[in-house]
Amino acid sequence: MRELELYFGPQHLGMVGNFSITLNVEGDRIVKATANPGFLHRGFEKLMEQRTWIQNFPLVCRINVVEPDHMELIYAMAVEKLAGIEVPERAQFIRSIYLELARVGSHLFGLWAYANMLGFDTVANWAMYHRDLVLDLFEEITGGRVYHIYIWPGGVRRDFPKGFKDKIINTLHTIGSCVPDYDDTFFNNRIFYKRSKDIGKITHEEAKRMGAVGQVLRATGMKQDIRKIEPYAAYDQVDWEIPVRTGGDAYSRIWVVRDEMIESVRMILKLLDKMPEGEVYNKIPNPFKWNIPDNEAYVRCESSRGELGLYLVSNGENKPYRAHFRTPSYNHGLTILEKALENESIADVGNIMISLYITAPEIDR
Amino acid sequence: MNHTGTSLKENLLSYFDDILVEISDEHRLTISCKKDSVITILSSLNRNGYNHLALISCVDWIKDNELELVYIISAYTEDSEKGKMNILVKTKIAREKPELLTVMSIYENAEPYERELHELYGINFKGHPRLIPLLLEREYEIPPFRKDFDTRKYVQDVFDKIPFVEDKKGRK
Numbered sequence: 001m002r003e004l005e006l007y008f009g010p011q012h013l014g015m016v017g018n019f020s021i022t023l024n025v026e027g028d029r030i031v032k033a034t035a036n037p038g039f040l041h042r043g044f045e046k047l048m049e050q051r052t053w054i055q056n057f058p059l060v061c062r063i064n065v066v067e068p069d070h071m072e073l074i075y076a077m078a079v080e081k082l083a084g085i086e087v088p089e090r091a092q093f094i095r096s097i098y099l100e101l102a103r104v105g106s107h108l109f110g111l112w113a114y115a116n117m118l119g120f121d122t123v124a125n126w127a128m129y130h131r132d133l134v135l136d137l138f139e140e141i142t143g144g145r146v147y148h149i150y151i152w153p154g155g156v157r158r159d160f161p162k163g164f165k166d167k168i169i170n171t172l173h174t175i176g177s178c179v180p181d182y183d184d185t186f187f188n189n190r191i192f193y194k195r196s197k198d199i200g201k202i203t204h205e206e207a208k209r210m211g212a213v214g215q216v217l218r219a220t221g222m223k224q225d226i227r228k229i230e231p232y233a234a235y236d237q238v239d240w241e242i243p244v245r246t247g248g249d250a251y252s253r254i255w256v257v258r259d260e261m262i263e264s265v266r267m268i269l270k271l272l273d274k275m276p277e278g279e280v281y282n283k284i285p286n287p288f289k290w291n292i293p294d295n296e297a298y299v300r301c302e303s304s305r306g307e308l309g310l311y312l313v314s315n316g317e318n319k320p321y322r323a324h325f326r327t328p329s330y331n332h333g334l335t336i337l338e339k340a341l342e343n344e345s346i347a348d349v350g351n352i353m354i355s356l357y358i359t360a361p362e363i364d365r
Numbered sequence: 366m367n368h369t370g371t372s373l374k375e376n377l378l379s380y381f382d383d384i385l386v387e388i389s390d391e392h393r394l395t396i397s398c399k400k401d402s403v404i405t406i407l408s409s410l411n412r413n414g415y416n417h418l419a420l421i422s423c424v425d426w427i428k429d430n431e432l433e434l435v436y437i438i439s440a441y442t443e444d445s446e447k448g449k450m451n452i453l454v455k456t457k458i459a460r461e462k463p464e465l466l467t468v469m470s471i472y473e474n475a476e477p478y479e480r481e482l483h484e485l486y487g488i489n490f491k492g493h494p495r496l497i498p499l500l501l502e503r504e505y506e507i508p509p510f511r512k513d514f515d516t517r518k519y520v521q522d523v524f525d526k527i528p529f530v531e532d533k534k535g536r537k
Contacts, residue, residue, distance in 0.1 A: 211474030
């Protein structure tokens with residue numbers, strides 16, 4: 001059969017985000033896939049070199065549109081490490097709760113994309129509605145729905161407002177009470193099983209060789225999570241489990257996402273119970289005249305897509321000398337996607353891509 | 366300092382003599398080496414179980430006329446002490462005609478990182494199977510992430526040549 005070249009994205013309906021894949025196809029089968037990023041390259045890392053330490057906060061949160069909060073955290077953590085700023089304990093708890101809420105929101109968004117792509121419009125709309133409830137919480141603390149700039153070097157910008165704890169619990173109960181509905185309509189649905197089982201399969205060895213992190217790695221049976229390995233914020237203060245599956249296919253990955261969401265909700269409730277009183281931020285020097293000593297730092301955290309890292313270099317001036325983000329989608333979208341698409345059918349391209357949890361802005365930066 | 370870091374440091378120093386090992390922070394190990402020994406150090410780390418290449422980064426030290434490459438390595442492991450370790454392997458190369466061997470034979474996921482550095486810093490990775498553009502649309506004389514790339518001049522050159530819409534043409 002004749003081999004053809006098919007351009008999938010960035011305008012293709014099955015494509016999520018500004019990303020494109022060139023597929024070499026034989027009939028319906030993909031022979032070779034080539035990822036083409038760059039449609040969203042905004043040069044953030046270069047821009048950061050020309051702005052002061054504080055001015056960079058509105059930039060970093062725009063690196064990943066779906067979950068800006070982990071970007072804020074990683075940048076704040078790196079600045080704290082370079083400048084030697086301590087964070088009060090209450091702020092650590094607030095950070096953890098806030099980041100777990102962000103994870104729930106981001107996973108619900110991912111579930112929306114995935115369910116929508118498989119044709120489960122009802123489930124997709126539920127997920128979007130529930131994500132909106134989480135965004136309402138963010139709006140109340142920070143004033144912004146998507147971009148918050150809430151995490152700050154030395155803590156968080158302000159304390160939770162009065163009665164906010166009950167609001168979080170209410171929202172989580174609303175979402176949690178719908179888990180059986182999600183299970184009945186989507187996760188235990190035969191159509192979901194048939195569309196995703198053994199699709200985009202990656203073995204454990206391949207995942208390790210190609211730099212997989214996050215759900216992609218945990219779906220191959222490895223318990224790897226930066227929140228456990230190198231605890232930051234208040235993740236070492238409560239007990240929680242790392243959800244793991246062994247299939248390595250799209251089905252396992254989406255199940256890991258579901259389990260993680262539930263684990264996050266449980267974790268938030270535990271964190272709320274243990275939250276101490278006190279200050280929520282330590283004072284930082286005057287941001288207009290803030291020079292950070294000559295040093296470098298590599299920090300990492302677990303974003304909802306996997307290991308997120310930042311290599312930040314200072315040369316003693318009032319702005320970073322070099323910033324380089326290690327984003328989880330980078331290897332998932334450029335190395336693993338090309339491998340996972342081989343010998344699959346054209347109809348499953350979107351399926352595999354969304355199950356790998358790829359976001360284009362993270363790849364391009 | 367934890368035991369894993371110190372034992373790894375001793376282990377490395379016994380094998381390689383022209384390297385500088387520094388324990389910069391708890392669970393952060395910095396190895397500075399010459400550009401020819403990067404491959405051997407990385408493969409020895411890989412054999413020791415540090416099998417995850419997290420990032421390849423580059424810093425342009427324009428005052429020293431050098432580019433510094435930083436390979437950040439960690440481990441896929443359930444052992445908590447080893448899992449915490451992050452190893453930064455650093456090497457400096459000249460800014461003019463920078464060349465280095467690819468590490469794709471050791472870490473397969475180095476491919477896009479090296480492509481990116483080739484494009485943004487102009488580093489030529491020998492042995493890389495496809496050093497084709499990754500992110501950028503155009504080609505520049507000076508690779509755009511280098512410190513001597515003048516962003517302001519670039520903007521003026523590109524956008525100031527495009528004429529503004531005149532007010533007569535219908536805009537009030």
